[in-house]
Amino acid sequence: MNRLWWALAAMVIGLSLLATGLYLAGYDPGIALAALFSGAFGSWHAFTSATLVRAVPLILIGLGIAIAFRGGSFNIGGEGQFYAGAIAATWIGLHLAHVPSALAIPLLLAGSAIAGAAWIAIPVWLKLRFGVIEVISTLLLNFVAESLVSLLVQGPLQEPSRVYPQSDTIPDPARLPLLGDSRLHAGFFLALLVGLLLWYLFHFTLWGFRLRAVGAGPRAAEISGRVDPQRVGAMALFCSGALAGLAGGVEISGVSYALFQNLSPGYGFTGIAVALLGGLDPAGVVLSGVLIGALEAGAGAMQRDAGVPAVAVFVVEAAIIVVTLLATTPKGGWMNARVIRRIRPAMRKASG
Amino acid sequence: MPPLLELLGIRKRFGSVEALRGADFTLASGEVHALLGENGAGKSTLMHIAYGMVLPDAGSVRLNGDDRTNWSPRQARNLGLGMVHQHFTSIPALTVAENIALAAGWAGHPRQLCRKAESLSQKLGLPLDADQRAGRLPVALKQRLEIVKALAADARILLLDEPTAVLAPPEADELLQVVRRFAEAGGSAVLITHKLDEALRLADRVTVLRQGAVTHSGTVIDETASSLARAMIGSAPDTVEPARSRSPAAPGAGPVLVRMEALELSRESGYGIAVRHGSLRIHGGEIVGIAAVEGNGQRELLRAIAGRILPLRGRLEVTGPIGFIPEDRTSEGLIPELSLTENVTLGLDREAPWIRPGYVNWRVARARTSELLQQYGIVADGPAARAGSLSGGNQQKLIVARELSRNPAVLVAENPTRGLDIGAAAAIRCRISAAAEAGAAVLVYSSDLDEVLQLSHRTVVVCRGVLSEVPATATRDEIGRMMLQERAR
Numbered sequence: 001m002n003r004l005w006w007a008l009a010a011m012v013i014g015l016s017l018l019a020t021g022l023y024l025a026g027y028d029p030g031i032a033l034a035a036l037f038s039g040a041f042g043s044w045h046a047f048t049s050a051t052l053v054r055a056v057p058l059i060l061i062g063l064g065i066a067i068a069f070r071g072g073s074f075n076i077g078g079e080g081q082f083y084a085g086a087i088a089a090t091w092i093g094l095h096l097a098h099v100p101s102a103l104a105i106p107l108l109l110a111g112s113a114i115a116g117a118a119w120i121a122i123p124v125w126l127k128l129r130f131g132v133i134e135v136i137s138t139l140l141l142n143f144v145a146e147s148l149v150s151l152l153v154q155g156p157l158q159e160p161s162r163v164y165p166q167s168d169t170i171p172d173p174a175r176l177p178l179l180g181d182s183r184l185h186a187g188f189f190l191a192l193l194v195g196l197l198l199w200y201l202f203h204f205t206l207w208g209f210r211l212r213a214v215g216a217g218p219r220a221a222e223i224s225g226r227v228d229p230q231r232v233g234a235m236a237l238f239c240s241g242a243l244a245g246l247a248g249g250v251e252i253s254g255v256s257y258a259l260f261q262n263l264s265p266g267y268g269f270t271g272i273a274v275a276l277l278g279g280l281d282p283a284g285v286v287l288s289g290v291l292i293g294a295l296e297a298g299a300g301a302m303q304r305d306a307g308v309p310a311v312a313v314f315v316v317e318a319a320i321i322v323v324t325l326l327a328t329t330p331k332g333g334w335m336n337a338r339v340i341r342r343i344r345p346a347m348r349k350a351s352g
Numbered sequence: 353m354p355p356l357l358e359l360l361g362i363r364k365r366f367g368s369v370e371a372l373r374g375a376d377f378t379l380a381s382g383e384v385h386a387l388l389g390e391n392g393a394g395k396s397t398l399m400h401i402a403y404g405m406v407l408p409d410a411g412s413v414r415l416n417g418d419d420r421t422n423w424s425p426r427q428a429r430n431l432g433l434g435m436v437h438q439h440f441t442s443i444p445a446l447t448v449a450e451n452i453a454l455a456a457g458w459a460g461h462p463r464q465l466c467r468k469a470e471s472l473s474q475k476l477g478l479p480l481d482a483d484q485r486a487g488r489l490p491v492a493l494k495q496r497l498e499i500v501k502a503l504a505a506d507a508r509i510l511l512l513d514e515p516t517a518v519l520a521p522p523e524a525d526e527l528l529q530v531v532r533r534f535a536e537a538g539g540s541a542v543l544i545t546h547k548l549d550e551a552l553r554l555a556d557r558v559t560v561l562r563q564g565a566v567t568h569s570g571t572v573i574d575e576t577a578s579s580l581a582r583a584m585i586g587s588a589p590d591t592v593e594p595a596r597s598r599s600p601a602a603p604g605a606g607p608v609l610v611r612m613e614a615l616e617l618s619r620e621s622g623y624g625i626a627v628r629h630g631s632l633r634i635h636g637g638e639i640v641g642i643a644a645v646e647g648n649g650q651r652e653l654l655r656a657i658a659g660r661i662l663p664l665r666g667r668l669e670v671t672g673p674i675g676f677i678p679e680d681r682t683s684e685g686l687i688p689e690l691s692l693t694e695n696v697t698l699g700l701d702r703e704a705p706w707i708r709p710g711y712v713n714w715r716v717a718r719a720r721t722s723e724l725l726q727q728y729g730i731v732a733d734g735p736a737a738r739a740g741s742l743s744g745g746n747q748q749k750l751i752v753a754r755e756l757s758r759n760p761a762v763l764v765a766e767n768p769t770r771g772l773d774i775g776a777a778a779a780i781r782c783r784i785s786a787a788a789e790a791g792a793a794v795l796v797y798s799s800d801l802d803e804v805l806q807l808s809h810r811t812v813v814v815c816r817g818v819l820s821e822v823p824a825t826a827t828r829d830e831i832g833r834m835m836l837q838e839r840a841r
Contacts, residue, residue: 219680
């Protein structure tokens with residue numbers, strides 16, 4: 001409950017900062033904020049087609065990040081895994097024109113999750129084999145994935161006319177069903193389902209308990225719990241990559257229907273913020289995913305209706321994260337102790 | 353002339369716990385002053401206040417009569433105080449020489465620092481390999497490094513927080529002699545300890561703390577172990593009588609539960625052999641004590657039998673379930689961040705029916721934890737309390753409770769009473785003896801030789817990786833010589 005109040009306070013502080021900044025820059029903050037709000041929550045259509053559609057990849061990636069962080073590992077490569085999933089989904093989707101939806105969609109989504117896991121397999125292998133810390137390797141593979149996308153959409157996956165740097169659109173059977181006449185696709189319910197599943201896994205299964213134990217005390221988990229921390233850590237990273245890959249697949253199959261450069265406006269990084277804001281708890285991550293999704297959706301409307309650059313909402317996002325981190329900080333510290341505790345093992349490893 | 357260091361009416365409260373309630377302490381020039389007390393009596397807190405690490409809620413700190421109540425450790429160091437902490441404060445990635453240079457503020461060429469560090473440690477009678485990385489040192493040498501660091505900074509007053517807790521008797525003696533020499537050369541030292549014999553042997557004066565207040569202060573000459581023990585815990589301690597005298601018939605009575613033949617183990621650090629050609633059998637109902645000086649392979653031996661490390665070669669058959677009490681409570685035995693219930697659950701998944709892969713029944717887990725808390729007299733704020741909020745003794749009791757709750761056929765305990773007060777240590781020893789009486793094969797190592805002798809039916813010395821059975825007639829001194837045998841050569 002306390003956390004919820006803080007989240008609200010963070011929201012208010014962030015929005016006040018934005019309003020002040022807009023006022024100083026010569027915009028009318030009233031009009032801008034009204035546009036922001038109505039773009040996100042103003043109508044059923046805005047809420048479903050803009051906010052929730054934006055929230056889906058954030059929730060999926062955020063849940064994945066939460067798994068890794070809870071297990072004491074770091075996945076900063078959500079962006080890369082998202083693209084790996086999107087590439088796989090596009091490739092699979094393009095080959096499924098004559099397959100019924102009931103088969104095509106599961107195939108496509110499974111393929112994208114596997115691709116995400118495969119993309120993170122490289123950092124996992126580097127970590128287990130050579131002790132390379134995953135913070136660096138997952139981050140760097142983002143750039144590789146982005147370049148791979150740009151190579152593919154100008155080469156093997158480019159649309160038949162060879163004019164635009166994008167893939168052909170995937171056929172109807174490979175597309176996720178939409179809710180009514182909105183743009184909200186079934187991926188949203190999939191994200192909720194994954195959140196629910198993870199909530200159960202974290203709190204009620206041995207797997208989740210071991211994951212948390214390894215994250216909180218890897219040595220004790222090994223000696224007293226007879227758990228192999230490396231294995232659990234690797235597992236967490238694979239799941240994390242799979243969820244980010246799934247987010248890429250859902251984006252292709254539910255929103256864009258085609259692969260192109262800059263498909264993700266930084267979902268992989270915003271996902272980290274979503275996970276932290278949600279307190280690394282599945283329910284919290286779903287809520288914070290919707291909240292950040294709303295901000296990003298509202299930003300578009302703000303640009304359209306008030307002429308304010310959409311990037312201005314990053315101010316709000318950043319303020320929310322800073323306030324949330326401060327809120328959970330013990331007296332005297334300035335950074336979230338939980339985050340520090342989770343980062344510390346990686347630092348220790350880095351120092352040999 | 354005012355006393356050298358004076359603490360007057362010190363009060364300190366941490367949350368709901370009153371750590372110190374008006375404690376007075378004075379240190380005279382040139383004396384060794386033992387500060388005795390049970391765990392949680394406030395000994396460390398009092399010295400942290402003297403050293404400027406913790407600010408008192410009330411009271412004052414004076415050095416040579418000048419008020420220093422709000423000073424910082426840096427100022428304390430500059431004015432000649434040195435503290436040897438209970439937890440190691442060396443930087444593992446730096447060499448011994450670099451650690452010493454850092455503490456003493458030396459600068460210069462690495463080779464020069466190395467020579468300087470080596471000659472200093474030789475001069476102090478605490479030899480160290482200056483090139484070695486601090487993280488690679490065995491515990492006893494890490495402790496030695498801590499003391500060398502404090503002395504290297506030209507401390508005139510040395511505050512030692514349980515410096516012998518991790519040392520074998522000969523090493524502890526060596527260290528205490530260093531403290532003695534330091535005092536004879538004009539220095540003054542405070543020795544925080546809960547070992548009565550140390551206080552009696554070494555100190556000039558003694559102050560006893562109990563529940564944050566001073567219950568006794570005076571010269572050591574007038575004291576006996578039992579008078580000090582009374583001041584510490586209020587009444588004479590109930591100790592376990594030596595197992596050897598109690599049940600001479602026990603060995604061989606039960607089935608063989610640990611059978612180890614020609615076992616070879618590599619060192620935990622990965623370099624070299626820890627145990628060579630070791631053979632050992634332990635019967636049910638028997639307590640085998642391991643006597644060894646730190647770093648002689650006993651750690652690997654215990655962990656191999658507990659199933660935590662794999663042998664290089666040889667035969668090892670251990671009947672399960674195995675209970676294991678690791679040496680390091682807060683990093684290996686428990687996860688301080690998690691609740692007591694979660695810590696009890698940790699590692700029980702192979703036996704407990706309420707833990708299934710797909711569903712952990714936390715309600716049963718909580719009830720089970722509450723039972724254990726009551727059964728073992730663990731003082732805690734219920735099963736949902738964080739393990740980190742418990743005192744050391746209660747943490748150790750929780751680990752023992754967890755490991756014994758699985759009814760182990762074999763129990764392996766590493767330094768099970770390390771750093772505990774008399775009462776808690778006796779309780780732990782009782783539990784270990786009881787487990788053997790219930791039919792378990794017990795293997796216990798303690799850096800306190802007396803504890804090994806007191807607990808075990810027979811004793812095995814591990815020296816340089818070689819196991820040798822101690823004859824039943826051996827005296828304490830003979831065992832001590834066996835422990836050091838190969839070192840002397």
